Amino acid sequence: MKAIDVHLHAGFGGPTVEAMKETAEMYRKNDVLALPIAWDEETRSGRPPITNDYVSEVIQAYPDVFPTGWACVDPWKGKVAVREIERAVKELGLIGVKFQAAAQEFYANDRRFYPIWDVCQSLGCPTLFHTGTTGYGVGQPGGSGIKLKYTKPIPYLDDVAADFPRLTIIGAHPSWPWQEEMLAIVVHKANVFIEISGWSPKYFPESLKREVNGRLQDRVMFGSDHPFITMERWLADFEKEGYKPEVVEKVLYKNAQRILKLSVGEAAKAEAT
Template sequence: MRAIDMHVHPGTREYLVDAGGKYLSDALHYFHRHDAVVSIEEMAAYYRRLDMMGVLLAWDAETHTGLPPVTNDYVAGIVQKYPDVFIGFAGVDPWKGALAVRELERAVKALGLRGLKCHPIIQAFYPNDRKFYPLWECCEGLKIPLLLHTGTTGVGAGVPGGNGLKLKYARPIPCIDDIAADFPNLTIIGAHPSWPWQEEMLAIAVHKTNVYIDLSGWSPKYFPPSLVQHANSLLQDRVLFGSDYPFLTPERWIADFEKAGFKPAVWEKILFGNAKRLLGL
């Protein structure tokens, strides 16, 4: 296997149109991906051709957006149909409280999903608000990783008011730093280079060994030198390849990665080894 893509969204109508509404329509426009909608069969064939596995991520942002969620049953059904291609993470709406905790337990224990993804900007919540700590306690108890969006987002980018979305929810300090300190046995993945707070995310990951960084959503040719430097040295065991498919394709990402100054000695770790170890494959 060539790589494990840690950040993959279903390129299907159920995610991009039904659950995404105006938010993902604008994101596709921002990334110039106007023809991105495919069937799950086409998506699976694409990842097989690339000799990659993909970690599927969806969302439940119903409280803030009013849009229907992409259900965990939908994600699990894709994984069950294509277990050689996809691994699934759960998605819950943190504002649903005890219902979200129960749904996360069901998604992991009954459906076999392997982690939790939350998007603080689209879900409009501060992850370090203690009202949401029962979710992180549940993740810790289930021994699954928590993946949190960090930094700016293509969702709402380039439109007046950003579709009402607020970037403040995705600042690594204090949000990720607080959770990592309060849950030392919880593996936390900060999704994306965390611009404009990249240095904060690097500092957290250096300071706290339960924190990883996935590099999705940006072409590596735009990575700041400090990110490449840390991935080549102190953080080489906790940096993960992710594309952010369908917004950025893995082919584009890897082509730029190979020219971005990463040491060949760490390529295998970033593309495959670190994810394999984190997921317990």
Template sequence: MIEFIDVHVHLRTGDKARLEADPYVISNPEGLSDHPDAMAEMYRELNGMAVVFDIDDETRTGLKVSNAEIAEWVAKYPDVFIGFGSVDPWKGKAAITEVERCADLGLRGIKFHPSVQDFAPNDPRFDPLWETCQRLGLAILLHTGTTMAAAGQPGGGGIRLDYGRPIPYIDDIAARFPELRIIMAHPAWPWHEEQLAILRHKPNVYMDLSGWAPKYIPQTVIQYANSLIQDKVFFGSDFPMLTPHRWLREFADLPLKDTVRPKILRDNAARFFGLQLNDQ
């Protein structure tokens, strides 16, 4: 029986698969393998599923990723993996073509990291991306809040944190593309209050709780997840930065209603992806 759906899991492809570690992901301290075969086995043992993706930031890093490889891993482990593609928004028409190819590959959404990819999501020049995703029924997963990518490097590696701010960037997109399903990745600290406002105001916007050990999630996020936005919040770990083991252990200690806990762990994501699980 599937007990949880982790909507935020990094899988390295293309050039990144040949690196010792993803330069933008802090390896998990428990030392668990991030090889897709090992990840599939880990989630299967935990009775979970995982949304897997890479991040196409070739303009910034020169590293190529492969959405085809994501699709291949999903085909190999369809009982465990749900696939998202990723495109570099600076590739223009090629990015649009790649979004369309992701849909043809059976991927369910597209992952973006505005701070790492160095773009303002609400810039009108990127509207064709959102229009294409909306037309094809592909969800988008957008990083929000601060990031540990390049943290501590001179100038933060040139990464601008403000591109992860929910207002105006996410709010503008949600308003202009009301049929586009948007997941805000992570509690958007230090702008999590803006994030909560969008979740209350825009029916097409959701959030995941990835990247934060549950005991550190801002209290207002927990309060709203336990009440007003309980149907719009997903479990996410951010593996391999944070393991699902630790996240699930700490999540069990949060002061959540018994009716809310299964929604966050599984039911909200199952409904979002149209999954018919055995016991539902």
């Protein structure tokens, strides 16, 4: 196993298992595992979700490539969202829950959503939050109505991390234009981590590069955001950035194994012996 991609979008070729066959083959060829992501922004946009059941079916169809995946719930669905998290984790075996606050239009520290963070903390399942700007609506008039304010790390994610200290929180993507805010949270709070998907590594802010290669090297995970940036391009660009060899191993797979408690690759072999 060369790497674990913790951020792969499923269903963009159509919501069929067969639509993921080509993607699975690409990951298999490169000896990379990936965690596909569901999607639900139905309250804001009216679009039907890419369901948790679909992601579960993809995992079952290609288990050698997709060992598990991320559920997604629309936080505005309230108790329905809470029950769906329980079902996705307990019955479907998904590893955690993804949120995109700009697309879903909510502030993470709004007390109305605290039952969601509470159930995630109780279940021990990680939460993955989009941070910083987004490609959703980019270049369109008004950004297609998407408001970036929801993805600012401080105070929104910081408040949740403080109020739910046993909840594993992962900030997705370089958090520009609030990169230093996200890094400050990770330094300050031991239950917060980052994954660096969605950007080519050659464009990472200098502060992020410095921390990845230094004091936060144990807190960072690889994600591509495929198909928006392909896994192959991300890895090729990352290789050229001159990170320390031990940092490369940690970012590409060791940190994900530890943080997400993934029994895959060498970790799975060790458990079996």
